[in-house]
Amino acid sequence: MNNPELLLPVGTRDMLESAINNGADAVYYGVPHWNARGRTEDFSFEDVEEMIRYARLRGVKTYLAMNILIFEREIQELPEFLERLIALKPDAFIIQDIGLARLIKAISPEQEIHASTQMTLASSEAVNLVKDIGFSRAVLARELSAKQIAQIKSLTDLELEVFIHGALCVSYSGQCLTSENFGGRSANRGQCAQSCRLPYRIFVDGKEWKDPKARYLFSTRDLCALPKLEELKEIGVESLKVEGRLKSPEYVAAVSHAYRKALEILSEKGYKANAECANGNAAELTAQDLEPLEVLFSRGLNTGWLDGVNHQELVDGSFSNHHGEFIGTVVQVDRNGVIVELEDKPVPCTLLPGDGILFEEYRAEPEPRQTGSRLYKATFASRAGKSQVRLEFGREFNLRKVSYGMKAYRNDSPALEKELHKTFTDKSFAKHIPVCMTLEGKIGEPLKLTISASDNETRAVTVEGAILEAARNEVAPDALQAIAKKELSGLSATAYVLDKLEIKLPANAFLPGKVLRTLRQEAVQALDEKRLQWKELAPSADNGRAFLHSVARSTSMVAGTPGSTTSTSKNRRTITVLVRRPEQIDALQGLDIDKVVMDFDWGVKYDEPLEHIHKLGFEAGIATLRIHKPSENHYIKQILTLMPEFALVRNLGSLALLKDSGIPMVGDYSLNATNSASYDWLLAQGLEKLHPSWDLNSTQLFDLLKNIDGSKLELALHQYMPAFHSEYCAFARALTTGRRFPECKKICTQHKVEILDHKGERHFLQSDAECRNTLFVGKPQSALKLLPRLIAQNVSSYRLELLDEEPESVRRKIDIYTQAIRGKLDIDTAISKAGVEEKYGLSEGQLFNQSVWQDRKKGCV
Numbered sequence: 001m002n003n004p005e006l007l008l009p010v011g012t013r014d015m016l017e018s019a020i021n022n023g024a025d026a027v028y029y030g031v032p033h034w035n036a037r038g039r040t041e042d043f044s045f046e047d048v049e050e051m052i053r054y055a056r057l058r059g060v061k062t063y064l065a066m067n068i069l070i071f072e073r074e075i076q077e078l079p080e081f082l083e084r085l086i087a088l089k090p091d092a093f094i095i096q097d098i099g100l101a102r103l104i105k106a107i108s109p110e111q112e113i114h115a116s117t118q119m120t121l122a123s124s125e126a127v128n129l130v131k132d133i134g135f136s137r138a139v140l141a142r143e144l145s146a147k148q149i150a151q152i153k154s155l156t157d158l159e160l161e162v163f164i165h166g167a168l169c170v171s172y173s174g175q176c177l178t179s180e181n182f183g184g185r186s187a188n189r190g191q192c193a194q195s196c197r198l199p200y201r202i203f204v205d206g207k208e209w210k211d212p213k214a215r216y217l218f219s220t221r222d223l224c225a226l227p228k229l230e231e232l233k234e235i236g237v238e239s240l241k242v243e244g245r246l247k248s249p250e251y252v253a254a255v256s257h258a259y260r261k262a263l264e265i266l267s268e269k270g271y272k273a274n275a276e277c278a279n280g281n282a283a284e285l286t287a288q289d290l291e292p293l294e295v296l297f298s299r300g301l302n303t304g305w306l307d308g309v310n311h312q313e314l315v316d317g318s319f320s321n322h323h324g325e326f327i328g329t330v331v332q333v334d335r336n337g338v339i340v341e342l343e344d345k346p347v348p349c350t351l352l353p354g355d356g357i358l359f360e361e362y363r364a365e366p367e368p369r370q371t372g373s374r375l376y377k378a379t380f381a382s383r384a385g386k387s388q389v390r391l392e393f394g395r396e397f398n399l400r401k402v403s404y405g406m407k408a409y410r411n412d413s414p415a416l417e418k419e420l421h422k423t424f425t426d427k428s429f430a431k432h433i434p435v436c437m438t439l440e441g442k443i444g445e446p447l448k449l450t451i452s453a454s455d456n457e458t459r460a461v462t463v464e465g466a467i468l469e470a471a472r473n474e475v476a477p478d479a480l481q482a483i484a485k486k487e488l489s490g491l492s493a494t495a496y497v498l499d500k501l502e503i504k505l506p507a508n509a510f511l512p513g514k515v516l517r518t519l520r521q522e523a524v525q526a527l528d529e530k531r532l533q534w535k536e537l538a539p540s541a542d543n544g545r546a547f548l549h550s551v552a553r554s555t556s557m558v559a560g561t562p563g564s565t566t567s568t569s570k571n572r573r574t575i576t577v578l579v580r581r582p583e584q585i586d587a588l589q590g591l592d593i594d595k596v597v598m599d600f601d602w603g604v605k606y607d608e609p610l611e612h613i614h615k616l617g618f619e620a621g622i623a624t625l626r627i628h629k630p631s632e633n634h635y636i637k638q639i640l641t642l643m644p645e646f647a648l649v650r651n652l653g654s655l656a657l658l659k660d661s662g663i664p665m666v667g668d669y670s671l672n673a674t675n676s677a678s679y680d681w682l683l684a685q686g687l688e689k690l691h692p693s694w695d696l697n698s699t700q701l702f703d704l705l706k707n708i709d710g711s712k713l714e715l716a717l718h719q720y721m722p723a724f725h726s727e728y729c730a731f732a733r734a735l736t737t738g739r740r741f742p743e744c745k746k747i748c749t750q751h752k753v754e755i756l757d758h759k760g761e762r763h764f765l766q767s768d769a770e771c772r773n774t775l776f777v778g779k780p781q782s783a784l785k786l787l788p789r790l791i792a793q794n795v796s797s798y799r800l801e802l803l804d805e806e807p808e809s810v811r812r813k814i815d816i817y818t819q820a821i822r823g824k825l826d827i828d829t830a831i832s833k834a835g836v837e838e839k840y841g842l843s844e845g846q847l848f849n850q851s852v853w854q855d856r857k858k859g860c861v
Helices: 013-021 044-056 071-088 097-109 125-133 145-152 179-182 226-235 249-269 286-296 412-423 478-488 513-531 543-552 607-615 634-642 651-656 676-684 696-703 730-735 786-790 807-821 827-837
Strands: 005-009 026-030 061-066 092-097 113-115 135-139 159-167 201-206 208-209 223-224 239-242 325-335 340-341 356-361 369-382 386-391 407-412 433-440 447-452 456-467 495-503 574-579 594-596 619-625 646-649 665-667 687-690 715-720 722-726 751-757 762-767 775-777 796-802
Touching: 005 013, 013 026, 013 044, 013 249, 013 412, 013 433, 026 044, 044 061, 044 071, 044 513, 071 097, 071 543, 071 676, 071 696, 092 097, 092 135, 097 113, 097 676, 125 135, 125 145, 125 651, 145 159, 145 226, 145 646, 145 827, 159 226, 159 249, 201 513, 208 369, 226 249, 239 249, 249 286, 249 412, 286 325, 286 412, 325 386, 340 646, 433 478, 433 513, 447 513, 456 513, 478 495, 478 513, 574 807, 594 607, 594 646, 607 619, 619 634, 634 651, 646 651, 651 665, 696 786, 715 786, 715 807, 730 751, 730 762, 730 775, 786 807, 796 807, 807 827
Parallel strands: 005 026, 005 239, 026 061, 061 092, 092 113, 113 135, 135 159, 159 239, 433 495, 574 594, 574 796, 594 619, 619 646, 646 665, 665 687, 715 796
Antiparallel strands: 159 223, 201 208, 201 751, 325 340, 325 407, 340 386, 356 369, 356 407, 369 386, 433 447, 447 456, 722 775, 751 762, 762 775
16 A cells, blocks of 8 residues: 655745655645735745755655636736746646646646645546546545545546645635635635634524634634544545645644654554554654644644534634643632643643643633733642642733633643754754765776665666776775765765765775765766656747637637627526525516526425426526535436426536536536636536636626627626535534534524624525535625626626525515616616615625735745
C-alpha cells in the first residue's frame, strides 16, 4: 500500500521551510494576485520561482492555488500571465473555475491541474465529469464521510485529495455567499470575512430562542483526522491536505510533525508486528506531538464529517475564536490560585510557566465572560479520585474575576512556540536529501566524482576535475577516506547531506583540498540541474488567445457577429416561477407565466403538484438538490420517473446523471459560471440555458453577455439569495439533541426559524430533501432595474423565485414582475410596487456594487 502525500499550506516563506523541515511531501500556495486566501502574503513571480526550486531540490512538490472564480474581462487578459506562470514549472495548479482550467490546458496541454474543493465535488459522477476537462486530481468536499470517500474512490481513476486538518466551513465550499451578502466580500474571490463565525440570534416561530450553547450557531469546530488516518490510507486516498495558509509557521510545524509521525507509525505497522517506529520508540503520538495542535490554534478538534453527520459535535456554539486546549472546569478559587478539575483524556495536559490560560463562562447574553493571564506555576494532584491542577499567577492578575464553574483553556505557550520556531530557523533542522558519492581516478587522468540522491538513484551525475597527481608517499586508505570526506561533506549550504562515500583511488593519490571543493561544488550544481529538470511544457499565450476566440465562435449568436440579434422584443419572453411549497402553485392560476419549477422540502411528493401545474397550463420542472453525494441517486431517479418538461440542475453530479436522459436541462447559479469559457463547457454538457453565478455584479454580467449568446442565459429577477448551503442542520443542533436524522424527529418541518444578524436583519433557515440547510437572506434581491439592458442583450428567460410566501402574496408579487417583463408596467413603478410587498424590504444585492474590496496587506507586487 502506497503512502499518501502529506500536503501542507504555505502563506509565507517561513511556512514553506517549516512545512518542508517537518515532513511535508508537497506544499500549496497562492499565485501572485490570484488565490482563495486574499489576506495571505502576495508572492512575486521571483518568489514563486525560487520557492519551487527550493522545494523541488528537497523532493517536495509545489501546487499553485488559483482556486477562485474568474470574470470575463479577466479571463480575456490572462493568457500572457498564465504563460509566464506555467513557465515557472509548478507541479500542478489548484483550480475552481472551469473556464480557467480549460484556458490553462489550452496554453499548456501537459500542465497538471487539480480540481479545487471549491468545485463542490462530492460524488464519483461529478469527479468523472470534470476529468474530461483535464483534471488529474479532485479535492473532495469536506462534508464526505470516510465511507463515502471509499465509494468515490472505487468508481474513479482520478487521484483524490482529502482535507485532514484545519478549519471547517459551515457551508459547502463554492456554495457560500454569506460573506458577499453580509459584507460585500466574496468567498469565491478569496475575500471571505468569516461571517459564519459571528454571533446570531435565533427566533423560533417568532419568539427568541436563548441558549448559551447556540450563540455561535454556525461556527464549526476544527478538523483533526488523526483517528481516521489509517482508514483514509487503506481507502487509497492519494493526498492528505492541511488547511491553514493564514496560520503561523509554528502551526505548520506542529501539524506537519504530528501527521508525518502518524504516517510513519502506520507504515511501520505494515511490516513490524510490534508496531514500533523505526527508531524504536513506542508507536504512538505523545503529548508533545498532540498538544501543539490545540494550543497554537483550535476551536476544538474533532473528525468533522469523516465519521458521518453529527450535528451536536460539529458546532460547539458557545464560542467561535481560538480557545486552545481545554484543561478542565474551575472547582475552587482562593487567595493564591485556581483549582481546576482536569478533563479526562488519554494524554494528560502539559502546563508550562508563561503559558496563556483563558477562563470563560458561557451565557446567552450578554457576551460570555472571559478573563485570563500568564501561568506562574502549575501543581498537579488528585482529590477524591479526581485529577486536579492548581494554577498560580502573578500578582497583577485579579483572581476575583475567576469563579466556580468557569472553563479553563491553555491557548498560548511561548515555550512551545520557541521549540517549534527552531524547526525553520535553526539550520540543524533543515531538510537535506542524503547523497552517495563515489570518488575515483587514476594517476594522470581526470579525477571523477559521481553523486546520486537517495530519493532517486536514476539522477546520478558525474563530473570531472583536475588531473590526478601522485603523492610523494603512499597514504593509508583510512587517511585517504578522511581527507576526501572532510572536503566532500561540506554540504550544509546545499539541499544535501553526505550519507555514503566510496573511494576508488590508488594509494599514492594526491588530493588537494581546493580540487576536492571545486569538484564537490560542480557535482552539486550538476545534481541540482538534473533534479530541477522538468517536462517541457512550452506554454503559449497565443494558444490561449486562440482558445478564447474559438469559445466566442462556438455560439451562434454572439453579440456583434453576423446574423446575431440584439433584441428579442418580437419574441415572447419566458417567465419561470420557482415554488417551494405546493400550495403556492394555486396562486399562479391565470397569471401570464410559462413554467413552474418545484423545489420542495423534505418529504414532499412531486407527482400531484406536477399534475396540478400541467392542469394550469404551465410547463413543469423539478430542481435537483444543491449537492449530490454517493448513494443519493434516488432523487435523480424520481426526476427520471416523472419526466418533467425540464430539470433545474444545481450540481455537476446531477448534470452527469441527467445529460443523456432526454430531459431538457437548465443550469443554476450554483454551477458558478462567470466567464464565456465556463459557459461554453457547461452548455456543451447539454444545458439549454444557464444562470450565471451570483458572484457577478451588473458590470461583470454585461461583460459576460458581450461574449455569449444572451438567449442561452436565464436570470432570476427576483429571489431570496442563499447565504450558504450546509450539510450541518442548525434546526437539529439548536432545537434537539439529535445527532442526525431520524433522531432529530424532523424538527425542521415543525417550526419556522429565523436568524437575526449583527446588523439587525432577519434571514430564513430552510432544509431540503436530504436534511441540508440553506440560510436565505431575509431581504429579497430584485434585478428589475437591469431588465431593459438584459432585453437589449437578447436575454429572454427570466426566473422569479419564491420562498415561504403565502398564496395571496405570491399572486400580487408575481403579477407585478410579469407585467414589467411583458412591458405592461414601467420599471420604476414595478420596483416601487415590489418593494411594498416585501416584509423586510427589497434589495439590489451585489448586482450594483461596483466597489472591489482591497486588502491592505503588505508585500503586494
